[in-house]
Amino acid sequence: MSTREHQQLRDLLRLPQNARCVDCAVLDPKWASFSLGYFMCIECSGIHRMLGTHITKVKSTTLDTWKPEYVEVVRRRGNVSFNAEWEARLPAGKTIDAHTGSAERERFIRAKYERQAFRGTATRDSYARAAAKMGCAVDESGALSPAVSGSDSPTAAAAAAAPRVSPAVARRLAAKKAKEAEERNKKARAAEAAEAAKRAAEAEAKAAAEVAKRAAEAEARAAAETDVGELFGSAPAPAPAPAASGGGGFAVRNRDGAGAGASCHRRLCVRGGRTCCHDGPHL
Ligand SMILES: [Zn+2]
Known part of the structure; x- marks a missing residue:
């Protein structure tokens, strides 16, 4: 039935x-x-x-x-x-x-x-x-x-x-676990990014320091060459000339060649086809 x-x-x-x-x-x-x-x-x-x-x-x-x-x-x-x-x-x-x-x-x-x-x-x-x-x-x-x-x-x-646990509770637990895992991943990613940024900053600082060091060394070498050139040069050291005039047989210009400016302390003087470097106050 x-x-x-x-x-x-x-x-x-x-x-x-x-x-x-x-x-x-x-x-x-x-x-x-x-x-x-x-x-x-x-x-x-x-x-x-x-x-x-x-x-x-x-x-x-x-x-x-x-x-x-x-x-x-x-x-x-x-x-x-x-x-x-x-x-x-x-x-x-x-x-x-x-x-x-x-x-x-x-x-x-x-x-x-x-x-x-x-x-x-x-x-x-x-x-x-x-x-x-x-x-x-x-x-x-x-x-x-x-x-x-x-x-x-x-x-x-x-x-x-x-x-x-019932399926509903299991779903909630799974969602909670997934959220926690996501949070952990997020934190790990943030920590990784911070570490990478730190490493990049350190590398950049190191590179900048290296560049500055090389520039300083190059400048020191150039200054030494200048001193030697002046020491053994045949012509007597020229009398200081006003930066703006550029007279006295010396072409005076600032480093980018655009002419001496009031605020420029770095100048080049050209004499007899040779370029040497002086600090502004020395001219
Ligand atoms: Zn029974």
């Missing part, structure tokens, strides 16, 4: 919140309460039937006929939402699992449904515990991630679920 309602029930059973029995957390429950809206395993369903329809109404999700409004009840509720309220005050470690004997299983189910001994107000914590019991994780927005497979024990499922 397969109707649209059965297909809808199969779809609901594929949701992470309904992957396990609402009571013992065994995987792949096939029975459901169409009055309270949860799914359970066949073993727990036998005890639920014993409780009476005034407490809960049970159907097989595959063998029984379902009305659309019954499907709507389990669609609206589901195991995590149900347990967040009906196991809100359940002491830690007091749940049952696949290995629990029938007597203890019945005690637990009667306490939970007949006396409503664990029922309380659903909180964020009770919701998280209910999600862990179903083997799925819940993120900050309350969204549930897919169930953990391969484990039949709710304790193991809870332990496995604890370190898991």
Whole structure:
């Protein structure tokens, strides 16, 4: 027998919140309460039937006929939402699992449904515990991630679920990590650029110092040659001539040959085809 309602029930059973029995957390429950809206395993369903329809109404999700409004009840509720309220005050470690004997299983189910001994107000914590019991994780927005497979024990499922993060949280963590990596790269690039600039500045300063040193050496050599030329020259040293006149047989000009200026201290004098260099005040 397969109707649209059965297909809808199969779809609901594929949701992470309904992957396990609402009571013992065994995987792949096939029975459901169409009055309270949860799914359970066949073993727990036998005890639920014993409780009476005034407490809960049970159907097989595959063998029984379902009305659309019954499907709507389990669609609206589901195991995590149900347990967040009906196991809100359940002491830690007091749940049952696949290995629990029938007597203890019945005690637990009667306490939970007949006396409503664990029922309380659903909180964020009770919701998280209910999600862990179903083997799925819940993120900050309350969204549930897919169930953990391969484990039949709710304790193991809870332990496995604890370190898991939902896809949304994983995406946020990945984005955060990527941002941090980008920041680190940015800092590294800035440090590299600063180092390169420092090296370039040092190289430039070194080159400039080298040029200045060579220029000074060349100037010193030229000055020495001038002194030697004047020392051994046949003509007597000329009398100082006014810079602007250029008279006395000497052509006086500044270094670029444009004529002596008032502020120019560097001049060349040309005598007998030989060029020598003097500091301005020496002329
Ligand atoms: Zn069960």
